[in-house]
Amino acid sequence: MNFIGIDWGKSKIGIAIGDDELKIASPFCIVSNFDELLKIIEEEQIDKAILGRPIKMGGENATFTEEYDAFCNRLKKHVSLELIDERLTTKHASGLIRPLKLKLKEDSVAAMLILQAYLDKI
DSSP: OEEEEEEOOSSOEEEEEEETTTOOOEEEEEESSHHHHHHHHHHTTOSEEEEEEOBOTTSOBOTTHHHHHHHHHHHHTTSEEEEEEOTTHHHHHHHHHHHHTOOOOHHHHHHHHHHHHHHHHO
């Protein structure tokens, strides 16, 4: 089974790819619109999307819930979807990239962390 990890943002979407055989998530790319995301889902033969759910540290939903929910509803029409708490993934991604001076984008690494958390559970 092939998975896509998604770190959703209003202006950009971080993408990671993984499968249930190796259970290793890898940063893939950043896209700026839904059509680019759908193209990746098709080309990579994705069976399930793991989408980070933006939750504030106190546990309440982020302020842009309507836009996020619209994205979720649109995505569910194309692929099986599971939501996972994404608190601190961007900060963790930054902490991984900065000391190693990696040429990876923070959003795709955050997507990798989201997907890896899911793969570690299955």
